[in-house]
Amino acid sequence: MSxxxxxxxRLERSSILYGFPLALVFTAIxxxxxxxxxxxxxxxxxxxxxxxxxxxxxxxxxxxxxILAAASGYFxxxxxxxxxxxxxxxxxxxSFVGLLAYLVTSAIVIGLGNEMRSARRTAQxxxxxxxxxxxxxxxxxxxxxxxxxxxxxNPAAE
Numbered sequence: 001m002s003x004x005x006x007x008x009x010r011l012e013r014s015s016i017l018y019g020f021p022l023a024l025v026f027t028a029i030x031x032x033x034x035x036x037x038x039x040x041x042x043x044x045x046x047x048x049x050x051x052x053x054x055x056x057x058x059x060x061x062x063x064x065x066x067i068l069a070a071a072s073g074y075f076x077x078x079x080x081x082x083x084x085x086x087x088x089x090x091x092x093x094x095s096f097v098g099l100l101a102y103l104v105t106s107a108i109v110i111g112l113g114n115e116m117r118s119a120r121r122t123a124q125x126x127x128x129x130x131x132x133x134x135x136x137x138x139x140x141x142x143x144x145x146x147x148x149x150x151x152x153x154n155p156a157a158e
Contacts, residue, residue: 019061023069026053031076038081046081047102050074054106058113066110074102 030053034046041048050073058066078088082095090096134141140157144150 019057019065020068022061023053023057023065024072026056027069027073027076029053030073031080034077034081043081043083046077047074047098050077050102051105051109054109055113058110059117062117063110063114066106066113070103070106070110074099 027050030049034041034049037049050070053073054066054069057069075088079086082098084091090099134143134152134154137154138156140154142150142153142157
């Protein structure tokens with residue numbers, strides 16, 4: 001029987017093993033999507049598709065994956081969609097301000113996503129503790145919802 005620490009360690013390892021490649025996959029989806037929208041958007045909203053990639057990466061892979069998606073997505077977008085296209089230069093102050101706005105917005109998305117991820121893990125831990133506790137109580141315990149439908153019962157109640 002594995003302990004919660006074993007499960008947690010496995011989840012953390014899987015985040016490292018799968019989170020970073022997933023971040024690159026999400027970025028690899030967001031950049032061609034922006035390329036597809038280029039005839040309609042032109043030079044406007046060059047980073048619009050990256051926010052979804054950053055959010056998905058942080059949700060599935062954690063903070064590091066979100067940072068990787070934000071950085072790799074920005075470099076690809078800077079080269080492909082921000083004037084002058086095909087270079088990594090900042091021709092004017094507006095491009096630099098756009099970078100700062102993107103960094104702040106991405107940081108907020110990453111921070112909120114990481115907090116949601118942490119809250120989800122905490123809820124999973126509490127759920128597991130509650131299930132283990134209820135399963136090992138010697139007395140019969142039956143839980144119901146607000147409509148009095150039986151949601152679960154421990155072995156003693158069965």
